[in-house]
Amino acid sequence: xxxxxxxxxAIFLFVFPGILLFSLTFLVPIVLSGYYSFRDTLxxxxxxxxxxxxxYTELLxxxxxxxxxxxxxxxxxxxxxxxxxxxxxxxxxxLDRLGGKAEKWFRTIFFIPCVISxxxxxxxxxxxxxxxxxxxNKLLDTLGLGFLKHAWxxxxxxxxxxxxxxxxxxxxxxxxxxxxxxxxxxxxxxxxAASLDGASGFKLHLRITVPLLSPVITVQITLAMIxxxxxxxxxxxxxxxxxxxxxxxxxxxxxxxxxxxSQYGYANAISILFIVVCLLATYLSNxxxxxxxxxx
Amino acid sequence: xxxxxxTILWVFFLFVALVQLFPLIWLADFSFLSSNEFYSSSILKxxxxxxxxxxxxxxxxxxxxxxxxNSAFITTVTILLTVVxxxxxGYAFTRMEWKFRSVFxxxxxxxxxxxxxxxxxxxxxxxxxxxxxxxYLGLILPYTAVxxxxxxxxxxxxxxxxxxxxxxxxxxxxANIYRIVFQIIAPLTAPALVTVVVTTFLxxxxxxxxxxxxxxKDALKTLPFSVMNFAGQYSSDYGSQFAxxxxxxxxxxxxxxxxxxxxxxxxxAGAVKx
Numbered sequence: 004x005x006x007x008x009x010x011x012x013a014i015f016l017f018v019f020p021g022i023l024l025f026s027l028t029f030l031v032p033i034v035l036s037g038y039y040s041f042r043d044t045l046x047x048x049x050x051x052x053x054x055x056x057x058x059y060t061e062l063l064x065x066x067x068x069x070x071x072x073x074x075x076x077x078x079x080x081x082x083x084x085x086x087x088x089x090x091x092x093x094x095x096x097x098l099d100r101l102g103g104k105a106e107k108w109f110r111t112i113f114f115i116p117c118v119i120s121x122x123x124x125x126x127x128x129x130x131x132x133x134x135x136x137x138x139x140n141k142l143l144d145t146l147g148l149g150f151l152k153h154a155w156x157x158x159x160x161x162x163x164x165x166x167x168x169x170x171x172x173x174x175x176x177x178x179x180x181x182x183x184x185x186x187x188x189x190x191x192x193x194x195x196a197a198s199l200d201g202a203s204g205f206k207l208h209l210r211i212t213v214p215l216l217s218p219v220i221t222v223q224i225t226l227a228m229i230x231x232x233x234x235x236x237x238x239x240x241x242x243x244x245x246x247x248x249x250x251x252x253x254x255x256x257x258x259x260x261x262x263x264x265s266q267y268g269y270a271n272a273i274s275i276l277f278i279v280v281c282l283l284a285t286y287l288s289n290x291x292x293x294x295x296x297x298x299x
Numbered sequence: 300x301x302x303x304x305x306t307i308l309w310v311f312f313l314f315v316a317l318v319q320l321f322p323l324i325w326l327a328d329f330s331f332l333s334s335n336e337f338y339s340s341s342i343l344k345x346x347x348x349x350x351x352x353x354x355x356x357x358x359x360x361x362x363x364x365x366x367x368x369n370s371a372f373i374t375t376v377t378i379l380l381t382v383v384x385x386x387x388x389g390y391a392f393t394r395m396e397w398k399f400r401s402v403f404x405x406x407x408x409x410x411x412x413x414x415x416x417x418x419x420x421x422x423x424x425x426x427x428x429x430x431x432x433x434x435y436l437g438l439i440l441p442y443t444a445v446x447x448x449x450x451x452x453x454x455x456x457x458x459x460x461x462x463x464x465x466x467x468x469x470x471x472x473x474a475n476i477y478r479i480v481f482q483i484i485a486p487l488t489a490p491a492l493v494t495v496v497v498t499t500f501l502x503x504x505x506x507x508x509x510x511x512x513x514x515x516k517d518a519l520k521t522l523p524f525s526v527m528n529f530a531g532q533y534s535s536d537y538g539s540q541f542a543x544x545x546x547x548x549x550x551x552x553x554x555x556x557x558x559x560x561x562x563x564x565x566x567x568a569g570a571v572k573x
Binding site for chain 1: 305308309311312315316319320321322323325326329337338340341342343380384385387388390391394395396397403406407409410411412413414415416417418419420421422423424425427428440441443444445447448451466470475476477479480501504505507508512522523526527530537540541544547548551552554555556559562563
């Protein structure tokens with residue numbers, strides 16, 4: 004028995020290809036990124052001078068954009084946690100109560116935006132929010148709220164909130180699905196026992212469902228923070244960080260620094276700090292939610 | 300729950316579903332309009348004459364078929380590699396006994412936390428030096444590397460729930476380790492594997508930023524490019540732009556409709572228990 008599970012050759016064959024691929028396209032690049040971050044490089048492959056921590060000191064102490072991008076990510080993460088997730092939990096509970104065929108249909112429908120390509124989502128929302136032909140402003144007109152009409156993504160005072168709205172819309176289905184799956188794992192007896200004790204309706208869910216969902220919630224909060232930090236494509240394809248820097252995010256910033264501003268070394272320094280922030284965020288949200296169930 | 304509560308809930312869900320789907324309905328609706336119909340004041344509009352020409356433009360000038368085939372090829376290879384690597388890694392991490400398994404497991408899990416965008420810049424330099432930019436491999440490799448950590452995570456969670464007795468009896472019957480993994484364990488992990496397949500599919504099929512960084516040759520481009528290329532070429536012809544967006548969305552929706560049930564099952568089995 005042990006002989007089979009100790010089979011060195013098999014272990015090597017099972018582990019080596021995966022680790023090799025992961026190292027070559029994930030770990031080695033990060034090390035290389037670290038190397039570039041100490042250099043004054045304009046583009047990959049161009050000769051460069053070693054400048055020590057200059058990129059980092061510039062980033063941390065003189066670059067307000069970096070901090071703004073970080074702040075936006077935190078705001079987005081909080082938006083996910085305090086707006087998207089409570090809504091998702093509410094809908095998961097309601098779906099579960101609904102039962103039957105309808106439960107399945109609605110679950111299917113709510114997830115559809117999650118399978119649409121980010122390019123389509125971005126271009127679609129740009130059009131929906133277009134000041135001249137977009138449906139959103141027309142809707143406001145129809146509702147007699149024409150005075151609210153706005154270039155939602157074009158105005159720095161509303162762009163970030165609008166972005167948050169788009170991202171919540173787009174990601175809602177995933178949150179719902181996870182909480183829904185978590186709910187399905189709660190045995191019915193729990194509810195029966197609680198209703199015998201006199202709990203019902205909203206109270207029943209607050210007392211039973213939410214605590215029992217807590218392992219799922221913990222994982223989801225961590226994932227929400229990481230998702231917010233990683234946010235890039237939708238922003239890149241709609242506002243590209245603007246107007247001003249109102250929707251700036253780290254990934255968008257580093258991409259533009261590398262490929263538009265020709266500050267490749269500097270962009271790599273952002274990259275490294277980006278990784279540090281992500282690891283830190285994971286660690287902190289695991290700590291804060293005092294999870295023992297999560298492994299990442 | 301009483302009948303009336305159920306009805307209220309039904310109506311409420313119907314309303315939310317409409318709100319949730321409205322952007323897509325609007326997109327489909329306007330894809331049949333001619334551009335001058337866009338500016339009328341109505342929110343949704345019955346086309347005076349459905350503009351099939353928009354879809355012809357989308358198909359032909361969006362190079363839909365070419366990009367579709369590229370996407371299908373890249374995604375299929377990525378999924379196959381991801382499934383095999385996640386299964387073997389997952390098995391080695393949960394069942395096999397070796398010294399550094401927790402170290403390697405942690406390393407692989409780093410892939411879930413580290414954003415792919417952080418690997419974008421160095422990979423661009425490396426791929427350029429190796430001549431991997433503008434090749435299928437230039438996308439398949441990073442796509443697989445990104446998918447394997449989540450796949451491994453889902454599979455380790457699932458494998459832990461499979462009783463070891465199965466393998467023990469297989470060993471008694473004289474099966475070797477490869478037979479056990481590929482003929483006994485693999486079929487048992489099917490629900491988790493489907494989740495891996497579907498999440499990998501969704502991630503790769505719709506991925507844009509790596510594709511746009513690593514590809515410049517038109518013959519290799521993937522489906523999201525049909526939308527991107529089009530936006531410039533038909534900058535004022537919104538009807539055709541919308542048609543190409545509808546066309547691009549259809550394959551993913553079809554795949555989703557087919558695997559919908561398995562996605563939920565897979566999430567329950569894998570990610571939640573994990």
